[in-house]
Amino acid sequence: MPKLDLDAIPEIQRTGYPEPYRGAVAGRNYRRLADAAGLTDFGVNICRLEPGAWSSQRHWHSKEDEFVMMISGEAVLITDAGETVMRPGDCAAFPAGLADAHHLVNRSDADAVFLVVGSDKADDACTYPDIDMHLPRGDGGFTRKDGTPW
Amino acid sequence: MPKLDLDAIPEIQRTGYPEPYRGAVAGRNYRRLADAAGLTDFGVNICRLEPGAWSSQRHWHSKEDEFVMMISGEAVLITDAGETVMRPGDCAAFPAGLADAHHLVNRSDADAVFLVVGSDKADDACTYPDIDMHLPRGDGGFTRKDGTPW
Numbered sequence: 258m259p260k261l262d263l264d265a266i267p268e269i270q271r272t273g274y275p276e277p278y279r280g281a282v283a284g285r286n287y288r289r290l291a292d293a294a295g296l297t298d299f300g301v302n303i304c305r306l307e308p309g310a311w312s313s314q315r316h317w318h319s320k321e322d323e324f325v326m327m328i329s330g331e332a333v334l335i336t337d338a339g340e341t342v343m344r345p346g347d348c349a350a351f352p353a354g355l356a357d358a359h360h361l362v363n364r365s366d367a368d369a370v371f372l373v374v375g376s377d378k379a380d381d382a383c384t385y386p387d388i389d390m391h392l393p394r395g396d397g398g399f400t401r402k403d404g405t406p407w
Numbered sequence: 408m409p410k411l412d413l414d415a416i417p418e419i420q421r422t423g424y425p426e427p428y429r430g431a432v433a434g435r436n437y438r439r440l441a442d443a444a445g446l447t448d449f450g451v452n453i454c455r456l457e458p459g460a461w462s463s464q465r466h467w468h469s470k471e472d473e474f475v476m477m478i479s480g481e482a483v484l485i486t487d488a489g490e491t492v493m494r495p496g497d498c499a500a501f502p503a504g505l506a507d508a509h510h511l512v513n514r515s516d517a518d519a520v521f522l523v524v525g526s527d528k529a530d531d532a533c534t535y536p537d538i539d540m541h542l543p544r545g546d547g548g549f550t551r552k553d554g555t556p557w
Contacts, residue, residue, distance in 0.1 A: 258488050259499045259509060291474070294500030298472040298526035299449045301500075322448040324441070326476075326522060328496060338408050346478060349409045350444030350451075359409060372476060374524050376448035 259294075263303065266293045274314065275399055275407035278388055284310030284363075300377055305370045306332060306363035312371075314388055315358040320381040321395070323351040323373065325361070330369035332361040343371070358386050409444075413453065416443045424464065425549055425557035428538055434460030434513075450527055455520045456482060456513035462521075464538055465508040470531040471545070473501040473523065475511070480519035482511040493521070508536050 266288040272279055284307030291301040304312060315335060327343045334343050336359045343349065343361065351359055353376075363369040381395035390407065391400050399407045416438040422429055434457030441451040454462060465485060477493045484493050486509045493499065493511065501509055503526075513519040531545035540557065541550050549557045 258484070258491050259486060259501055259507070260484060260491050260493065261498045261500060263496075263498065290498060290500065291472075294474075295502040295505075296472040296474060296500050298503065299474075299524065301474050301498075301524065303498075322441075322446040324444075324446060324449075324451050324524075334408070334410060336409060341408050341410050343410065346413075348411045348413065348440060348451075348453075350411060350440065350446055351409055352445040353448065355445075357409070372522070374449065374451065374474075 261290060261294060263288060263290075266290060268305070273399060275390070278314055278390060281311040282313060284308070285312060300373075300375045302373050303328070303370065304373055305368050306330075306361065307368060308363055308366050310363050312361040312373075314385050314390065315360040316383050316385045317351065317356055317358045318353055318375075318381050318383050320353050320378040321376045322353050323375045325349050325374075326372045328370040328372055330363070330367050331365055332363045332369040332371065334359065334361055353381075356384070358384065411440060411444060413438060413440075416440060418455065423549060425540070428464055428540055431461040432463060434458070435462060450523075450525045452523050453478070453520065454523055455518050456480075456511065457518060458513055458516050460513050462511040462523075464535050464540065465510045466533050466535050467501065467506055467508045468503055468525075468531050468533050470503050470528040471526045472503050473525045475499050475524075476522045478520040478522055480513070480517050481515055482513045482519040482521065484509065484511055503531075506534070508534065 287302045287304040326348045383392035437452045437454040476498045533542035
């Protein structure tokens, strides 16, 4: 059946972030649903943020669209425009190329779970305005702002 | 803010299905989130099925991936393999080219609401095994099985 057995999809904690930027996502756990189901046109993850965890460093993508929907718990969405609380059923969209960096932060004392959908482009660049980190290509490694590799 | 005001996105009831295949989706209402938010890499709809409504005629896509997650209520997922009930948080995936037709049917007496994500390919063909209808191209019109237009 195409219905997914979510419990059978391993929950992973993985990041390519260098130190000192890894700690913020140490409590970020995710299941890669699209990979498990054989979807390739877009990625679908269910992400569980433990209390205090961030979804990512605040960022925006040059070529990749992103979409999130809260499933349970609540998290704070932070962008250049400010902060807003995301509760179950709330949705947010981040069009490719819109230079407004975003992330979700779990300031509650319970898990916050959300669905995230994104495209995957080899020529994407990811910009992190708050820190000395940059991702010049979707398939490349992290650099400092001056282009030197981490 | 990138958080979407879902109430501000119009709920539409629209189908290109010819008679006699339109009635099954008469109680299908959806909001086109990706369009409203300026996402183009994939489509995102929130679909609300009134009691008795179908998500679509049972179908599969040659080139387009699909993903659904139930948000509220429940619906029955029907595929070649049989039937399974989808409840809030349940997810299902339909990889492009997998010749196992699917749809969701609301047999309950309350609304069933789900999120659906899909890609959009001009060279997609959509097959409807149960009825005399075919969609030979993603940007084309419906035909009968013998290729004559509806």
